[in-house]
Amino acid sequence: MAKTAAGAKALQPGMSGFADDWSSDQRAFKNVHWGKAMMWIFLLSDTFIFSCFLISYMTVRWSTTIPWPNPSEVFGLSVGGVEVPLLLIAIMTFILISSSGTMAMAVNYGYRKNRKVTTYLILLTALFGASFVGMQAFEWSKLIHEGVRPWGNPFGAPQFGSAFFMITGFHGFHVSVGVIFLLIVARKVWRGDYDRGDRGYFTTMKGGYEHVETMGLYWHFVDLVWVFIFAFFYLW
């Protein structure tokens, strides 16, 4: 083992590095800010929550003897008399991906200490997120107007409504919380909190631009979940 400083090993690559990190009797996640490691662990737990929702959706869909409503038609919109399948959902997908793109660039400009561009990119991300939630509200009110309820709907299997409201509702809630935190982080970047190393929330430790990356992880996760919802709920 190569020694760098007294008692400190150089970080090894590959599997031996994996074994070293986990058996180091120190923090296991080297070169990773503690906030980022904790966000990853939170996201792992959130993965299990969304997995439970999607698996229960799978279970009710495969076990019902009544035909499942065709999502392509239920979520279709008519534009100028032409029925376009899944139009709103497609637009929402592209908006959420765009917000992920702007967020990734915000993280990058944050590490370059470019306060102005970082703030604008985070605000743009929040704007995309808010418009996503707005479209979801439109979709919900359209379906509720058409008679979709958690206990039944005019299109087919009654489980459709409960799965739809539960899954998209929980995802929409995540997006809404994300937008609020994006605005908070944007304000902190704008004020220069991360240049001065002001304290963050819930901690006495100094905050830096890693906060923007941690926020970015959460936001990309919301996009990631939508990828799975889009595939399993809307396209399947």
Add this chain to the structure above:
Amino acid sequence: MAHEEGQTHPISTYLWIWGLLFVFSFFSYMVDYMAYQGMLRWSLILLFMMIKAGLIVAIFMHMAWERLALIYAILLPPVFVLVFVALMSFESSYTFTSRGLYFALGS
């Protein structure tokens, strides 16, 4: 590439991935638009989904540049969700069969 505790990559990397995500989202939308059915539909949907998820996690969430200690800790546990999926698919087909049997008999 990796800093002490931060990730710096050229902006073009993110623009590229952004573009690819658009392309694959468009592809998966086209699967529905063209009304493909059966195995073709499901395999295409799953393929585009996995590609998009992989790009987001690897590049946008910087997992490709992290150490194995973090990669394994975060990405291996969700694999076990597949066991849960298998269990519940057995369960749902059993429920489906019983419902078919008893509803048809008019109980």
